[in-house]
Amino acid sequence: MMEEVINxxxxxxxxxxxxxxxxxxxxxxxxxxxxxxxxITEAFSGAKEKMLQFSRQNQTSDESPPTLVxxxxxxxxxxxxxxxxxxxxSSHALTMDQLFQxxxxxxxxxxxxxxxxxxxxxxxxxxxxxxxxxxxxxxxxSSRPRRRSREANQEKRKVMVPAPQFGNTEMPPExxxxxxxxxxxxxxxxxxxxxxxxxxxxxxxxxQAKKQVQRLDQNPNIFEVTYRGDHTCHMSSTALSSVxxxxxxxxxxQNNSNTISSQLSPTMNLSLHPGGGSGTAxxxxxxxxxxxxxDYPVVDMADAMFNSRSSSNNxxxxxFSPEDKSDPKIE
DNA sequence: CGTATTTGACCCTT
DNA sequence: AAGGGTCAAATACG
Numbered sequence: 001m002m003e004e005v006i007n008x009x010x011x012x013x014x015x016x017x018x019x020x021x022x023x024x025x026x027x028x029x030x031x032x033x034x035x036x037x038x039x040i041t042e043a044f045s046g047a048k049e050k051m052l053q054f055s056r057q058n059q060t061s062d063e064s065p066p067t068l069v070x071x072x073x074x075x076x077x078x079x080x081x082x083x084x085x086x087x088x089x090s091s092h093a094l095t096m097d098q099l100f101q102x103x104x105x106x107x108x109x110x111x112x113x114x115x116x117x118x119x120x121x122x123x124x125x126x127x128x129x130x131x132x133x134x135x136x137x138x139x140x141x142s143s144r145p146r147r148r149s150r151e152a153n154q155e156k157r158k159v160m161v162p163a164p165q166f167g168n169t170e171m172p173p174e175x176x177x178x179x180x181x182x183x184x185x186x187x188x189x190x191x192x193x194x195x196x197x198x199x200x201x202x203x204x205x206x207x208q209a210k211k212q213v214q215r216l217d218q219n220p221n222i223f224e225v226t227y228r229g230d231h232t233c234h235m236s237s238t239a240l241s242s243v244x245x246x247x248x249x250x251x252x253x254q255n256n257s258n259t260i261s262s263q264l265s266p267t268m269n270l271s272l273h274p275g276g277g278s279g280t281a282x283x284x285x286x287x288x289x290x291x292x293x294x295d296y297p298v299v300d301m302a303d304a305m306f307n308s309r310s311s312s313n314n315x316x317x318x319x320f321s322p323e324d325k326s327d328p329k330i331e
Numbered sequence: 332c333g334t335a336t337t338t339g340a341c342c343c344t345t
Numbered sequence: 346a347a348g349g350g351t352c353a354a355a356t357a358c359g
Contacts, residue, residue, distance in 0.1 A: 181336055183351060196350065
């Protein structure tokens with residue numbers, strides 16, 4: 001539970017970092033800056049809410065509800081708070097100060113309502129009776145096999161992201177993952193087409209993560225990015241700014257408490273050289289260790305490292321083991 | 332020459 | 346049936 005709070009805050013911080021980076025570009029784009037700020041505000045609000053929730057339930061009753069997180073995340077609340085503060089102070093001192101001010105400023109008027117997508121698809125059509133079993137022949141004439149198309153019940157996370165002010169504005173900004181476009185479609189009622197991306201490493205790790213990008217007709221400078229599926233690869237080869245903060249952000253805004261915690265490994269972040277670190281420690285070997293799961297707090301460091309290498313995937317295959325996917329079914 | 336994107340057809344969901 | 350999502354051949358790109 002508490003690590004949820006920490007994660008939330010962390011996400012907010014990542015967002016804030018992003019904003020800071022884009023500050024020069026956003027300077028003359030009040031709309032987008034406002035959007036970005038709203039996102040950050042929203043993120044912090046979510047974190048705060050969770051924290052209050054947590055502390056409330058922690059001191060009144062001790063019937064800690066069985067959250068769906070790993071058991072390794074059972075940490076002492078005090079400890080968490082301390083470590084969290086430590087982390088906040090050590091790695092993001094300046095920004096954090098401003099951010100908290102910002103937060104207080106905007107706390108009252110959180111206006112952004114992303115993540116209110118059509119989430120009413122509670123039930124899934126698990127077996128869409130895929131009738132013709134394409135008798136496994138090499139009959140490539142007319143009927144295409146088409147295996148499992150729409151993965152059953154994949155939750156969608158929707159987020160708005162401002163278009164980059166420089167370079168190719170046709171493309172949404174980097175989000176920390178490498179995507180490969182596999183389709184584009186005109187959408188009814190939208191001026192702009194919607195593009196479909198899937199994770200570049202889908203083959204390697206059966207990474208089912210996908211996203212679709214659509215720029216709003218109201219404001220072409222803003223993309224609506226919808227994420228689907230989880231990354232089973234934890235790769236960040238072309239990361240410009242950070243992690244898939246969209247996912248994270250949306251998670252906050254819709255109280256989707258269980259999806260994210262399974263993707264992040266909350267505990268290892270907490271062991272971030274609290275205090276003595278002085279920032280630049282662990283730069284040589286340390287980061288590689290955290291590459292697999294929880295390198296989120298060290299995003300800048302990780303980025304610095306990853307950015308230097310381009311996208312040569314095959315050489316890294318052994319580095320990115322399929323993680324803890326305890327699902328041996330391999331088709 | 333291998334990899335990524337484009338694009339129309341195909342198929343699934345509503 | 347319409348609209349949306351995906352496939353895969355063709356093409357572009359490095």
